[in-house]
Amino acid sequence: MKLFMVKSLVLAGFMFAAALIGMQAANTGIDRMKGYEDPDFKQAVSIQKENGETQVAIMGGEVSxxxxxxxxxxxxxxxxxxxxxxxxxxxxxxxxxxxxxxxxxxx
Known part of the structure; x- marks a missing residue:
């Protein structure tokens, strides 16, 4: 049972990461297709490090x-x-x- 739960959690984590990577790839593809940068067009996932503190935003929403x-x-x-x-x-x-x-x- 423990092994099944571990496998399930690993698979769920992998699928979540794959979905985020796919959204980011689609975002990049849309940017390349348009041919210009749109300041209103937000990235799916953005990670910034400022003053030793990491800021994460998913779909434009801050994760603080x-x-x-x-x-x-x-x-x-x-x-x-x-x-x-x-x-x-x-x-x-x-x-x-x-x-x-x-x-x-x-x-």
Missing amino acids: ETIEEKKAQLEKTEGYNLFSSLGKGLGTILSGLAKAVVEAFTD
């Missing part, structure tokens, strides 16, 4: 928050997800049911 800041923001909102709660409840019920069936057949 760190993982810790995002985690703190999510914990602060304390959102309630109905589907998550229903899924947890259904999982608990099905797990208990499966355990009861297995115990009934093993006794």
